[in-house]
Amino acid sequence: MNAIPSAPAVQTVHVPLGERAYDILIGPGLIARAGAEIASRLKGRRAAIVTDEHVAPLYLEALLASLDAAGIAAAKVVLPAGEKTKSFEHLITVCDKVLEARVERNDCVIALGGGVIGDLTGFAAGIVRRGVRFVQVPTSLLAQVDSSVGGKTGINSRHGKNLIGVFHQPDLVLADADVLNTLSEREFRAGYAEVAKYGLIDKPDFFAWLEANWKAVFAGGSARIEAIATSCQAKADVVVADERENGQRALLNLGHTFGHALEAATAYDSRRLVHGEGVSIGMVLAHEFSARMNLASPDDARRVEKHLKEVGLPTRMSEIPGELPPAETLMDAIAQDKKVKNGKLTFILTRGIGQSFVADDVPASEVISFLREKHP
Ligand SMILES: NC(=O)c1ccc[n+]([C@@H]2O[C@H](COP(=O)([O-])OP(=O)(O)OC[C@H]3O[C@@H](n4cnc5c(N)ncnc54)[C@H](O)[C@@H]3O)[C@@H](O)[C@H]2O)c1
Ligand SMILES: O=C(O)C(=O)C[C@@H](O)[C@H](O)[C@H](O)COP(=O)(O)O
Ligand SMILES: [Zn+2]
Numbered sequence: 001m002n003a004i005p006s007a008p009a010v011q012t013v014h015v016p017l018g019e020r021a022y023d024i025l026i027g028p029g030l031i032a033r034a035g036a037e038i039a040s041r042l043k044g045r046r047a048a049i050v051t052d053e054h055v056a057p058l059y060l061e062a063l064l065a066s067l068d069a070a071g072i073a074a075a076k077v078v079l080p081a082g083e084k085t086k087s088f089e090h091l092i093t094v095c096d097k098v099l100e101a102r103v104e105r106n107d108c109v110i111a112l113g114g115g116v117i118g119d120l121t122g123f124a125a126g127i128v129r130r131g132v133r134f135v136q137v138p139t140s141l142l143a144q145v146d147s148s149v150g151g152k153t154g155i156n157s158r159h160g161k162n163l164i165g166v167f168h169q170p171d172l173v174l175a176d177a178d179v180l181n182t183l184s185e186r187e188f189r190a191g192y193a194e195v196a197k198y199g200l201i202d203k204p205d206f207f208a209w210l211e212a213n214w215k216a217v218f219a220g221g222s223a224r225i226e227a228i229a230t231s232c233q234a235k236a237d238v239v240v241a242d243e244r245e246n247g248q249r250a251l252l253n254l255g256h257t258f259g260h261a262l263e264a265a266t267a268y269d270s271r272r273l274v275h276g277e278g279v280s281i282g283m284v285l286a287h288e289f290s291a292r293m294n295l296a297s298p299d300d301a302r303r304v305e306k307h308l309k310e311v312g313l314p315t316r317m318s319e320i321p322g323e324l325p326p327a328e329t330l331m332d333a334i335a336q337d338k339k340v341k342n343g344k345l346t347f348i349l350t351r352g353i354g355q356s357f358v359a360d361d362v363p364a365s366e367v368i369s370f371l372r373e374k375h376p
Helices: 030-041 056-069 088-100 115-130 141-147 177-182 185-202 204-219 222-241 248-253 256-265 275-292 298-310 327-335 364-374
Strands: 011-015 022-027 046-052 073-079 108-113 133-138 155-157 160-164 172-176 345-350 356-362
Touching (some): 011 222, 030 056, 030 108, 030 133, 030 172, 030 177, 046 056, 046 115, 056 073, 056 108, 073 088, 088 115, 108 115, 115 133, 115 141, 115 155, 141 185, 141 222, 185 204, 185 248, 185 298, 185 356, 204 222, 222 248, 248 345, 256 345, 275 298, 275 345, 327 364, 345 364, 356 364
Parallel strands (some): 022 172, 046 073, 046 108, 133 172
Antiparallel strands (some): 011 022, 155 160, 345 356
């Protein structure tokens, strides 16, 4: 990693996916520029903005004004905030609103919000008229570093997390760093778990840089933009190599097999657990499980836990408020994971910091006895 640059400026990460290629712009003032950026890239002059009730009062007017100034007429839909919004009920609302607004294939649907709004809106954009243009304006750290990039969209099912959805790449991502100033500390930390994830997958230098510079990242300014851009570049590289997760894209799931099971076990109740917190606990579990399988040193798991704890993230299942179901129920959720092939479990395991790999055919018996140990 480089030293922290002095002045925050807009950085561009290009995602070279052939006819689905797009830019991710990261920096200050991008909501004010959104209309101009969209108008210069897309032919349509109509849009539908989807946002949530926390983000709407903060940024919707500014986005509408920017679109209006660029000659783009926009409809809007404001949904409840939180993970439970990733549901069929709200998908229907968004699809109806987009159709009512006569958004055509060359027009666009804009997600203004965190990963919940991005995943839901991207799914709607992928299925209305069999696919309309899609612009991500991510407003949470998690959405800026992860969910707005790569084209995974979807909703949750009673059978588990993100089980219904499509791949639908955005045409543009506008990550306005200024908006992170209104994000709660808890949500900022949750997004940070996904930032740390990139270091733990295959960027040990980035992880070490985060250990040294996390306070500057939390404080804002250039270090934050640097961390967001590094994360987006890391994700873009993986997505370009394996857009539809036939192999190595599964690395981006580090910590998620356990994390998603915990989200399902807490009924997607954000008072108990949010996605990034589940990923934080899941990444520690993945490192501990790797040590238990004699793949990595227990010191690596301790180092990961130390850093995540230091920034204030939960690292243990016991930190989740309220009762958790037994290990067997967590296993049921894990068995519904999309990485399961022919009934065999796939986990992202590690040989050390920044040395993650995709492990097919992980014995369920090992996982259940590990879970029983961790959650007696
Ligand atoms: N598609 C992908 O590749 C991908 C990647 C990672 C996570 N995800 C999904 O993303 C979701 C989590 O996203 P999230 O952490 O952004 O959650 P979220 O969308 O629920 O946002 C977190 C909270 O912050 C609020 N908020 C967002 N931006 C704000 C701002 N600027 N100021 C004040 N409040 C703001 C929201 O209203 C919400 O209450 C999960 O559903 C997860 O599965 C998807
Ligand atoms: O983009 C990906 O690929 C990821 O796995 C990123 C994850 O951080 C994200 O939570 C994603 O939604 C998980 O996907 P899923 O396929 O496990 O539902
Ligand atoms: Zn995630």
